[in-house]
Amino acid sequence: MHAVVVTQPGGPEVLTYCKVEKPTVKPGWSLIKVRGFGINHSEVFTRQGLSPSVSFPRILGIEVVGEVAESTNQPSLAVGQTVMSFMGDMGRAFDGSYAEYVLLPNDQIYPVTTDLSWAELAAIPETGYTAYGALLGLRLQSQDHLLIRGGTSGVGVTAAKLAHALDSSIQVTSTTRNAAKTDLLTGAGVDQVLLGGEDPLPAASRFDKVLDLIGPKTVKDSLQHLNPGGIVSSTGELGGQWNLEDFEPIAAIPNNCYLTSFYSGDVDDGVLQDLLDLIRNKQVDLAPAKVFKLAEVAEAHREIEGKHNFGKLVVVV
Template identity: 30%
Template sequence: MHAIVVSTPGGRSALQHTKVPAPSPGPGEVLVEVEAAGVNFIDVYQREGRYPLPTPFTLGLEGAGTVSAVGEGVDDIAAGDRVGWVNSLGTYAEKVVVPASQAIPLPDGLAADLAAAVLLQGLTAHYLTHSLYEVRSGDDVLVHAAAGGMGLLLTQMVKLRGGRVIGTVSTEEKEKTAREAGADDVLRYEGFADKVRELTDGKGVHVVYDGVGAATFDGSLASLRIRGMLALYGAASGPVEPIDPQRLNQGGSLYLTRPTLAHYTLTRDELLWRASDVLGWVESGALKVHVSERYPLADAARAHEALEGRRTTGKLLLIP
């Protein structure tokens, strides 16, 4: 079978489309024929070596497809079942082995590519808005990169919970996309903290969802109201430098957290709760998923280039 293999971490040239032996499921695992793989910033971090992995490795954590074989001890999943997953390395491939405990059943009416496009970002948006900070009706919320895959889902989930979304974007086209998703106000990045204050009568927002990182961090802190929370869930512009905790005091007894999805899907029950909500909303039309572009598996480097260049709105997929 073919897969995207990284032998030496680095730039996009590290993504090698090559033949590898097909895997077999072990005890408690299932083998899946990949129909679509999601492209995410964590893939870039792993490719670069920012998140080190033993080499060589096949990239990709998120996807959807059809089970072709099951390992010993798996009795609740069978060959022919359609599943998705969010934390199984090796998804940039024609086949992948997934722990049965991480396999998410797909609704009959939901296409595999839509599941692959929404699971990782959708579950992340779910825990950010439903657990890490439970958005309440009337809350003011700042969503960075509001026209990206995560930003669009965050915007919609905040609106589902009755919050007000102030989004940041880089272009007029992206502003239109963010507003179509439900953003109440849309700003450019330059001077956004002062504008957020103006839009909130000087108070600031209850929570900032920041996946941009270094370029927005200071402004994000400055956008918060007293006892507000900064959820720094990514670093698309680079990692944030260490800070003096006293800044949180000076800003108004602020909260700062750097969360990850794995800690909010600790049990299968929690995983399936979040997935059931997200996939159910997609199936019903309550949550819109925008796929920006689909690339052949061999063009993984082009997909990474588009993602890193922040030229995309919505999700990027690889199709084996």
């Protein structure tokens, strides 16, 4: 089969499109014919050698949509069934989805019912589930004012659209460091755009809920801009910082406010199907910003690292 292999850490040029052996099915695992996958910032970090648990050579890719090709778990995973998978040790401890086929543990494969195209479906797994799960954790209510920090990322754009699908009365403000992306955000349904990324928010700004995709680098600032009863969800690490430093909860979290997070590695297949049903019933447009071929994965990595990236990038095989 064809795959994209990384033999050593480095820039996008280390993503090598080549022929490799097709995986052989083993007990407890099933072979998935890859139809598409999204490109994620975590895969960029791994390619750069910043994931200490990952050894090379490795086929990256932490998510996939496709069809069951061979299964050791029939009839639950019937051949030809449309499935989705993401996270776990995929693309890290074992080879991932940057290939024509991927071998996955049965308990990490989720059958789904959908009429979306492969390109549309490929934009959903990690990005859509993260956005949807984080929004559920924020316990959005009618008339809430939601701030999305890191609003031009794939998760940020998706979260803005899903928030309005959940309740059209929710006001969404998204941040961007690039003023040129203001029209793109408003075109995606964002109600208000706030210029700035990792900088402190304007002193007087207040929000009911904050989806902080920049993460630990900005969480303490986000907490200081909550209305009473407000919630910050630190879901993402776009700021490149993994841990909260010098964090003293009593001082950092205002009275009657809350800090939470969402981890997409804990997958609830019922919530996943609810997400797909919401997208269908509310006709949410989650079409990817750009679609690449398998041989163009290196180009997709250059795009996601560039200044002009907006929304979700996917590969269709």
